[in-house]
Amino acid sequence: MGACVQGDKTDVLSIDFLIAGGSLCGLSAAIALRRVGHNVTVIDRTSPYEPTNHDSGVRLPPNSTKMYYRWGLKERLHAVSVKSHGTLFASCSIVGNHAWEESILEEIGGDTLLVNYSRLRKVLAEHATEMGVKLVIDTIVSVHPDRVKPSLKLESGETLTGDVVLGVDGYIFEGNVCRKAVMEAFEQEDESTPLGTQLFKYAAVAPEVLNTEQAFEQGKVFTWYGSGHGAMGFPMIAVTGEDAFALYAFAPRTEGHLWPYVCEIDECLEALGDSDPRLRQLVKHSSYITCVPIAGRPSLEEWIHPDGRLLCIGEGAHPTPVGSLFSVAMCTCDAACLGRLFSHLTRHDQIDTLLSAEQEIREARVSAEPGMMEAVEQLFSYDAEDEADDWWVNWGLMQERATQWNLGGMGMAVTVEEGEGEEGEA
Ligand SMILES: Cc1cc2nc3c(=O)[nH]c(=O)nc-3n(C[C@H](O)[C@H](O)[C@H](O)COP(=O)(O)OP(=O)(O)OC[C@H]3O[C@@H](n4cnc5c(N)ncnc54)[C@H](O)[C@@H]3O)c2cc1C
Structure with missing residues (x-):
């Protein structure tokens, strides 16, 4: 033991x-x-x-952070x-703003962290x-x-x-x-089912492109959407310790790759077409970009x-x-x-x-x-x-008792812990 x-x-x-x-x-x-x-x-x-040069940022929601805490x-x-602290929805300008309710987060016992x-x-x-x-x-x-x-x-x-x-x-x-x-x-x-989309993941250290100070203070996740393209980005601290943005840009898929690969800046810019100029600018401030062909997997x-x-x-x-x-x-x-x-x-x-x-x-x-x-x-x-x-109270203990009863029937000494299994009695 x-x-x-x-x-x-x-x-x-x-x-x-x-x-x-x-x-x-x-x-x-x-x-x-x-x-x-x-x-x-x-x-x-x-x-x-x-x-790794395949990463970007992770959004850790409250049910994750609650466990880690x-x-x-x-x-x-x-x-x-x-x-x-929430999400901003934008196409050309901001069209929506969602904020996490502090009282809900307190009740849940976790935060949403961007990392x-x-x-x-x-x-x-x-x-x-x-x-x-x-x-x-x-x-x-x-x-x-x-x-x-x-x-x-x-x-x-x-x-x-x-x-x-x-x-x-x-x-x-x-x-x-x-x-x-x-x-x-x-x-x-x-079976891999291509979904017609590819994702460009990158992290840009570029305080002048977006209002970094405000973004960090508010901790907002930005989402952009447009014809055939979409993006999501949020402030995070880069591996180097610098303030940075994690970016996920979605674009129509080009043929050729089945697995993620590190791609060139020009390839990403071409795929982004005439998306929001700030997204394009952020690409140029990224030290590496990973292209992930999106496919459904069972x-x-x-x-x-x-x-x-x-x-x-x-x-x-x-x-x-x-x-x-x-x-x-x-x-x-x-x-x-x-x-x-x-x-x-x-x-x-x-x-x-x-x-x-x-x-x-x-x-x-x-x-x-x-x-x-x-x-x-x-x-x-x-x-x-x-x-x-x-599960343990409803099923595990019931199985335990059945096992111990069987062992007892075979003449083997059994011990049932005192107080265990009072709930979930069948
Ligand atoms: C390199 C990398 C970068 C990522 N970056 C991001 C990100 O920036 N943002 C985000 O939201 N999510 C990212 N993810 C995905 C994220 O980790 C997953 O979505 C997830 O939530 C955790 O899944 P997982 O641990 O089950 O599997 P994964 O994260 O896919 O990890 C699988 C692990 O298994 C290892 N592995 C696979 N095959 C072998 C083998 N044969 N021998 C030894 N090791 C093996 C891989 O090296 C990897 O570390 C990344 C994953 C990887 C692997």
């Missing part, structure tokens, strides 16, 4: 998690699992301490983020490693699900073995193995490999359009829910049930499509850890 690091339980059975993919979801899952006492190794082909990351996150992807990833990695999470920088060549000891084979030739492999290697970039393995096992087609029909303990979560399980406000929130909540479920682990024979519970709880959530108003109420106030607790 291992002791808890920070969670509220002291009797958790510590098991070994291998997390395939150390982006935002993988690192969040690492923190959530480590804080309830599990041993965690995260494997990624890129170091979370090195900035609870896990002790508030100060660190605030040091690298701009707090958002550079690489800085956010680094903050999560620092926190995770300080808690004892092991980071391995290597490319995963293949995954081998197993009912007892699943493993990952790495490009370096090493094979890592654990009790559970978490597939968090996404879908946006080529080379992920976990989503692919689960889809192949269930003969599900990973969610996994099953998140768990039929041959054993490989569970996919995050973007690889339920892809969302790049740049969506909801994608990071969904990933944080997947991680939080899993951590809370595994805070109840006391025996190895519970592992499969808890993995299935993660899919049961989270799949229902990520496939729900609330309208705008419901989104604020249902999505941002959603607490993934509470939902995991509800």
Whole structure:
């Protein structure tokens, strides 16, 4: 039995998690699992301490920040983020202005933060490693699900073995193995449906183009829309520490690329056509631009490999359009829910049930499509850890009692913890 690091339980059975993919979801899952006492190794082909030239800014909504604050990351996150106070809608001039209600945010218990992807990833990695999470920088060549000891084979030739492999290697970039393995096992087609749009992601350090001071003070997310084109931008702090704007510009798609690539300034300018001159100007102030061909990709029909303990979560399980406000929130909540479920682990024979519970709880959530108003109420106030607790009280404890009754019937000594299971009685 291992002791808890920070969670509220002291009797958790510590098991070994291998997390395939150390982006935002993988690192969040690492923190959530480590804080309830599990041993965690995260494997990624890129170091979370090195900035990538594929990033821009991330909008972290309140249901994400609420979890991170609870896990002790508030100060660190605030040091690298701009707090958002709402959205400005513009075509040629401003046509709409939305502000976050402070009272709602207070009730929800989180903020909306605007933050550079690489800085956010680094903050999560620092926190995770300080808690004892092991980071391995290597490319995963293949995954081998197993009912007892699943493993990952790495490009370096090493094979890592654990009790559970978490597939968090996404879908946006080529080379992920976990989503692919689960889809192949269930003969599900990973069909890519081009949506006729491409996205240019860039970060511009350009105080004179937009009114930076005002933008930073108000923390507004700007949205532009026009014929065939659209854009969204917000203030953030660049990797260099300078004030910057994260930009997402959508334009009609040109043929040729299937995966994101770093593109030239001229290519981006051409695609933006005669869009708002400020957007065009900001392109010229960007040190790198990533073009992402937008395509619809199917969610996994099953998140768990039929041959054993490989569970996919995050973007690889339920892809969302790049740049969506909801994608990071969904990933944080997947991680939080899993951590809370595994805070109840006391025996190895519970592992499969808890993995299935993660899919049961989270799949229902990520496939729900609330309208705008419901989104604020249902999505941002959603607490993934509470939902995991509800599952445990309603279903987990019932299964526990049935298992213990069976063990008792076989003449084995059983103990039922006092006070457990008073709620959710069938
Ligand atoms: C480089 C990069 C930059 C991004 N920039 C932004 C941004 O600026 N704004 C934004 O909103 N969202 C950004 N995203 C997307 C954002 O991270 C996701 O939307 C999300 O919310 C987190 O999803 P995820 O962790 O499940 O998957 P992803 O973020 O897609 O991460 C998957 C991870 O798995 C790793 N991986 C994949 N295959 C292998 C393999 N074979 N071996 C080892 N490692 C592997 C990748 O290196 C990556 O770190 C970015 C993602 C990446 C990978």
